[in-house]
Amino acid sequence: MPNSSLTTHVSLLSRLRDTSNHRAWSEFQHRYQELLGRYCRRRGLQAADAEDVVQTVFMNLSKSLPQFVYDPNRGRFRDYLYRCTKNALAEWSRRRNLRPEALDTSAVAAADDPADTTLWRDEWVAHHYRLAFERIRTDFDARNVEIFERNLNGESIAELARAYQVNEDAIYATRRRIRTRLQELIAAQVQEEDQIDGDGSRPKPVA
Template sequence: MNTPETRPSILIRLRDHSDREAWQQFVQVYRGVIRRVAIRYGLQEADTSDVVQEVLIRISKGIVGFDHDSNQARFRTWLGQVIRSAIIDHHRRRPREQASGLTKVHEQLAQLTDKDDQQAFDQVMSHESRNEIFRWAARRIRGEFTESSWMAFWKTSVEQQSVDAVADQLGRSVGAVYTSRSRIMRRLREEVQRFDESLMPEDSSGESPDER
């Protein structure tokens, strides 16, 4: 049985620059997040690495001054602001180089700087970070389960096939498929929370599953 994780989540541990593990895992996840968000806001694929680099540098500098009492949700908001401003800076710096897409860049800039769109940006941010964290967690735990268990989990939950059909395909009992998918889900949840405890709303809002 797994011992409960007593260490703070990855996002909290980042304040310590020498915590390489935390930083490594943070980069594994957020490199993808920053890239996706940047592309969504008009960056060329080739330019994203500049923004990724810029954001990571800003975060490593800024995190030192970050309030120790503040929660992870606030950290994520701050992270979003850093990414947003890095994208804006990038567009401002080189609009001329992309003359053909100039109008589009201006539109993107207008959108990014518009306060009303802050909410939309935050949504994109939280959507992309959630996806990346889930993928990261799935990769981490994949090796703990057998191929057949993993397929049972994947097909029933990600691909949303019926448990009966999957049990049939895999030649396993219905009970076994329910078992695999629940055990893997539990591990996945643990791993996601290890990264960011405030990621899923039920933890921060106290919303119970039955309300849905």
């Protein structure tokens, strides 16, 4: 079952409808900064340029999110965020190309490429893993987290069993428990992401 602590409180997106809720905006930025930045960097932007685009996305969202109209045919929040980011990328490219010395449009040339949708989807998956790992580090004791991280980084079950002087079943069990918890956490996170006012409402996409 999804983690109740992630689903029973008023969702973050609902709180964002109140523009004076600075704590919610700060939390939103903290949560999505990395996803947007990494996506832009994968699109070929330098980190500093990616920061520009991310700030623009946040600025645009601060205007559009409080006035959303529910439209179930328009897709999920992640699709909306994707379109916002692509629009900001296009705007960034337009402004940059106003300068005669900067005529590089390669970063936005791939905007309608199906591979770009895959790239966004992969980064969105990575984003949810990052959030879930933050919880794993508090939900599990440090030793189990360390075992899992070492396994994730390529050390075999046998090597870990030797290193921690336990039998291999214990290592398998640790991995299994963390995997199951990650699955639960991610399911809850994704569910919350699509909740506005608790009814799954979503903002209309930006033009």
